[in-house]
Amino acid sequence: MSELTKLTLKSALDGLKAKQFSSTEMTEAFIGAIEKANPALNAYVLTTFDKAREMAGESDRRLKAGEARALEGAPLGIKDLFCTKGVRTTACSGILDTFVPPYESTVTQNLWDDGAVMLGKLNMDEFAMGSSNETSHWGPVTNQWKSNASNAPLTPGGSSGGSASAVAADLCLAATASDTGGSIRQPAAFTGTVGIKPTYGRASRYGMVAFASSLDQAGPITKTVEDAAIMLQSMCSHDAKDSTSLPNALPDFSSFVGKSIKGLRVGIPDEYRLDGIPGEIDALWEQGIQWLKDAGAEIVRISLPNTKYALPCYYIVAPAEASSNLARYDGMRFGHRTEAASSLTDTYELSRSEGFGAEVKRRIMIGTYVLSAGFYDAYYVKALKVRRRIAEDFVNAWNSCDVILTPATPSAAFQLGDTEKAADPVQMYLNDVFTVTTNLAGLPGMAVPAGLDSKGLPLGLQVIGKALDEGTTLAVGAVLEKAAGFTHKPSQWW
Amino acid sequence: MAIDVATVRKVASLSRLRESDERLESLAGQLNGILGWIEQLNEVDVSDVQPMTSCVEMTQPLRDDVVTDGGKVADVVSNAPKSLDGFFIVPKVVE
Numbered sequence: 274m275s276e277l278t279k280l281t282l283k284s285a286l287d288g289l290k291a292k293q294f295s296s297t298e299m300t301e302a303f304i305g306a307i308e309k310a311n312p313a314l315n316a317y318v319l320t321t322f323d324k325a326r327e328m329a330g331e332s333d334r335r336l337k338a339g340e341a342r343a344l345e346g347a348p349l350g351i352k353d354l355f356c357t358k359g360v361r362t363t364a365c366s367g368i369l370d371t372f373v374p375p376y377e378s379t380v381t382q383n384l385w386d387d388g389a390v391m392l393g394k395l396n397m398d399e400f401a402m403g404s405s406n407e408t409s410h411w412g413p414v415t416n417q418w419k420s421n422a423s424n425a426p427l428t429p430g431g432s433s434g435g436s437a438s439a440v441a442a443d444l445c446l447a448a449t450a451s452d453t454g455g456s457i458r459q460p461a462a463f464t465g466t467v468g469i470k471p472t473y474g475r476a477s478r479y480g481m482v483a484f485a486s487s488l489d490q491a492g493p494i495t496k497t498v499e500d501a502a503i504m505l506q507s508m509c510s511h512d513a514k515d516s517t518s519l520p521n522a523l524p525d526f527s528s529f530v531g532k533s534i535k536g537l538r539v540g541i542p543d544e545y546r547l548d549g550i551p552g553e554i555d556a557l558w559e560q561g562i563q564w565l566k567d568a569g570a571e572i573v574r575i576s577l578p579n580t581k582y583a584l585p586c587y588y589i590v591a592p593a594e595a596s597s598n599l600a601r602y603d604g605m606r607f608g609h610r611t612e613a614a615s616s617l618t619d620t621y622e623l624s625r626s627e628g629f630g631a632e633v634k635r636r637i638m639i640g641t642y643v644l645s646a647g648f649y650d651a652y653y654v655k656a657l658k659v660r661r662r663i664a665e666d667f668v669n670a671w672n673s674c675d676v677i678l679t680p681a682t683p684s685a686a687f688q689l690g691d692t693e694k695a696a697d698p699v700q701m702y703l704n705d706v707f708t709v710t711t712n713l714a715g716l717p718g719m720a721v722p723a724g725l726d727s728k729g730l731p732l733g734l735q736v737i738g739k740a741l742d743e744g745t746t747l748a749v750g751a752v753l754e755k756a757a758g759f760t761h762k763p764s765q766w767w
Numbered sequence: 768m769a770i771d772v773a774t775v776r777k778v779a780s781l782s783r784l785r786e787s788d789e790r791l792e793s794l795a796g797q798l799n800g801i802l803g804w805i806e807q808l809n810e811v812d813v814s815d816v817q818p819m820t821s822c823v824e825m826t827q828p829l830r831d832d833v834v835t836d837g838g839k840v841a842d843v844v845s846n847a848p849k850s851l852d853g854f855f856i857v858p859k860v861v862e
Contacts, residue, residue, distance in 0.1 A: 375842035474823045487821055516828055517821065585805040596782065603783070605857050610848035617858045622785040634784055638775070638794065639801060641782040652805070657818030659811050664819060698797055699804050715822025 277302040278443040282347060282500035285446050289336055289346045296336065296346025296390060300329040303348045303392055307444050313767035316438040318353055318411040319361055320393035328390040335388065344507055345388035350445035352436050353394040354401055355381045355491075356480040360391075364482040365409040366399045368602045368609045368628025378480025379512045380449060380491045387507045392445050396435030399630045400599070401456055401484045404704040406434025407689065408632040414438045416464060416686050418763045421729040427686040430460030430704075436494045437464040442767070447495040447504050451481060453488045454587055455682075455708030458720035461494050462681035462733030465722040465761060467750070468494045469501045472740050473715035474519035477512035485594035486517075488587075488712045498721065498751040502526035505743065521741060529744040530751045535569030537745070540674030544580035545707060547683065553726045554680045561678055561723055561734045564756035565749065573674045577666040582659050583710045584702060589643050589656035590713070595633075596640025602628060635698065664714040667737075676745050679707050681720040681733035707735055717743045721750045722759040731761065770798050 277299045280288065288294055304322050311317050325348060332346035356362045356374035363369040377385075385391070398408040405428040406414045416429040416438065429438040433450035437460035440448050450457045452470035461468030469492045476491035483489065493504030506526050512518040541562060546555070562572055604610035604624030611623035629637070643652035670677065683706055687694070694701040711718035717740075720733040734753055738746035772788075775795045779786050786794065840853040849856035 372846055375839070375845055474825075513828070513830065517823055517825075519823065519825070579811065582808055582811055585808050588801060588805060589808075600783075604848060606843075606855055607846035608848070614858065617860055618783075620858045621783040622780075625783055626785045629784070634782075634786070635794065635797060637782045637784065638778050639798060642770075642778045642798070642802075645778070645781060654818050655808055655813065657820060658813035658816040659808050661816050661819035662811060662813065664822060698801055713822070 278306045280446070281496045282446045282503055283497070285347055286344065286503070290341055292336065296329040296332040297326065299346065300325050300348050300390055300392070303445060307392065310442055310444055310767045313415065314417065314438055314442060315412055315414050316396055316435045316442065316444055317350065317393045318363070318365060318396045318435065321360055321391055324360070325390050325392050332388050332390060342386070342388035344384060344503070346390060347388070347446050348390040348392050349384060350392050350395045350436060350439045350448040351381055352397055352433055352449050352451060354397060354451050354482045355449055356482070357381055357391070357394070360394065362394065362482070363410065364400050365397045365411055366629065366633065367410045368625070370410060370609065372607060374480070376480060379477035379510065379514060380481065380508045383507050383510055384449070389507070395439055395448055398432035398434070399633050400482065400595070401432040401451055401453055402595070402632050402636055403431040404455070404459060404701050405687070405689070405691070405694070406431040408630050410630065413689055415689065417442045417767060418464065418686060418730055419766070426689045427730070428463065428689050430463035430686065432456040433460045433468070433494060437461055437466055437468070440464070440466045440494050440496060447493055447500055449491060449508065450494045451489060451491050452712065453484050453591060454712050455705035457492045457494060458708045458718055458733070458735060459682050459704055461720040462722070463686040463731065465731035465759060466494050466496060467498055467501045467719070467721055467754070468492065469505060469719040469743065469746070470711065470717060471505060471509060471743050472519070472717050474517050475509040475743070477510060477515040477518050479512055479514040483598040485591040486598060487594060488591060490712070498747055498754045499527060499530045501719070502530050502747050524744050526743060526747060529748040532748040533569065534565065534748055534752050537570045537676060537749070538573050538674040539565050539570045539749070540573050540575035540670055540677040542575050542577045542580065542670070542677060542679060544577050545679045547706065550683050554683065554732065557724050557732050557734065558678070558680050561753060564753055565678065567756070568752045575670045575674055575677070577670060577710070579659065579662045579666050580710060583663050583713055584706055586656045586659045586663065587705070587709045587713060588639070588702060589652050590660060592636040592640035593644050593653050594640070596637045596644065599633070599637055660713050663710060667714045667716060671739055675739070676749050677737040678749070679735045679737065681707060681735040683707065685726045685728065685730035685732055711737050716740055717746045719746050719750045721753045721757070723753060723757045724759070725761055770795050770802065
């Protein structure tokens with residue numbers, strides 16, 4: 274039975290349709306795997322096994338009746354950022370620790386409408402603010418990968434650490450995730466999984482707990498590029514409940530997987546060659562370039578001159594939006610309310626200080642500062658102008674290339690409790706150096722596992738596409754995946 | 768533009784957050800570190816650039832001004848820390 278959990282989403286869907294096994298059998302296999310692994314990994318913060326069994330039963334009925342939908346019977350994990358009706362949703366924050374949404378997010382509703390089965394809610398950094406899953410109210414996730422030089426527990430990355438860990442450890446067929454600065458792609462790279470953030474506006478933000486609204490975008494973490502295409506097809510939709518949702522029709526994403534990239538122009542940005550980046554990251558990038566050349570792509574040197582300003586720009590824009598979005602947590606209508614206050618102001622201040630964790634408070638305060646009188650123009654408006662420069666860099670680059678290849682992260686997974694990163698927030702923020710530009714510009718970006726470093730840890734490459742061109746992004750990702758032949762799995766210690 | 772403890776206290780108050788004096792001091796150090804790093808944005812010439820508030824070029828969609836949802840009092844107060852008969856119970860607002 275445990276073999277069922279090792280299937281890809283595609284092969285599981287095929288097997289279910291061919292009646293080689295039932296959704297109930299598959300769901301039970303996942304339940305067994307989660308019960309065994311979760312105490313060590315902490316990927317799930319809530320399991321919904323009764324609901325999963327019920328949904329699997331309905332899927333089996335439909336499969337038998339020949340009424341199978343696109344994801345019929347496929348057990349999935351859901352990042353705790355997505356509101357699920359009647360199922361606790363906390364965004365892994367203490368301020369929402371008992372919140373039970375009376376409504377469903379559009380992304381998850383799309384999955385259930387396509388017949389998927391919910392196994393539970395996945396761990397993440399609090400309000401998706403973090404790169405190591407250590408800011409979660411429910412404790413960090415442990416990466417199943419370990420360095421061959423040490424037994425120390427490693428981070429699966431963040432903020433979608435639970436999603437990446439659950440997919441990598443075969444605790445679900447695929448998972449939903451979200452990406453504001455790299456929160457899908459960095460954890461995917463750290464765990465040897467595939468993660469794609471589509472074009473801003475492709476997936477509805479309705480019912481997805483807000484961090485930074487102009488940057489937040491949902492996407493899947495999966496075992497393969499083909500699985501990513503399947504998940505994306507279901508998760509994305511035009512939604513009148515999200516005013517930034519795009520009305521453009523979705524292409525058949527799967528049709529791009531396996532498509533030839535002969536003659537495609539692949540841009541290699543000079544500015545992504547950073548000082549102090551391990552040689553192994555550069556070597557992997559060179560290898561990726563060679564793989565695409567071998568597949569018939571034309572390699573073009575490009576310049577994205579404002580790249581180095583992307584992270585500082587992001588750390589104004591994102592906290593500014595976060596400070597505004599998180600103003601709703603006032604202890605009045607929902608969420609934590611302090612027991613210790615008498616006045617209204619006391620209630621606000623103590624409820625928020627008790628409910629939010631340290632990183633969230635830090636970002637709220639940065640956001641408040643850069644939006645405050647006297648600093649608004651110098652910081653916030655300035656950052657919005659730099660953001661346009663960064664977006665224009667890409668527009669100019671598309672004159673000479675069709676897609677861009679970069680490393681996904683500046684390092685492999687690092688240790689949980691890394692004191693250097695804990696002491697200096699900027700060190701932690703640098704994790705997103707290669708991923709954050711696509712959030713600022715609203716472009717699709719995908720991380721694909723491409724190799725192991727000398728310590729035996731996975732490394733990823735990133736493919737960046739034009740707006741609305743997830744198709745070409747997936748096509749290039751599939752070529753990399755095939756060339757890399759990444760089949761490594763961590764040895765099971767949990 | 769160094770931030771001192773008094774400024775952090777003011778920002779905390781604007782943010783409706785309460786922090787101990789000890790925390791305020793360490794936050795001042797951290798915020799200075801972050802804002803010092805952000806200062807590099809001053810190197811970018813943005814004299815002729817319009818601020819970018821959205822990465823999607825689209826006109827704001829409008830819908831008919833009609834009621835599409837409502838009548839869900841029980842749902843609305845279902846997560847309230849305190850409620851009674853469909854009302855939120857809040858601390859005294861007016862003395």
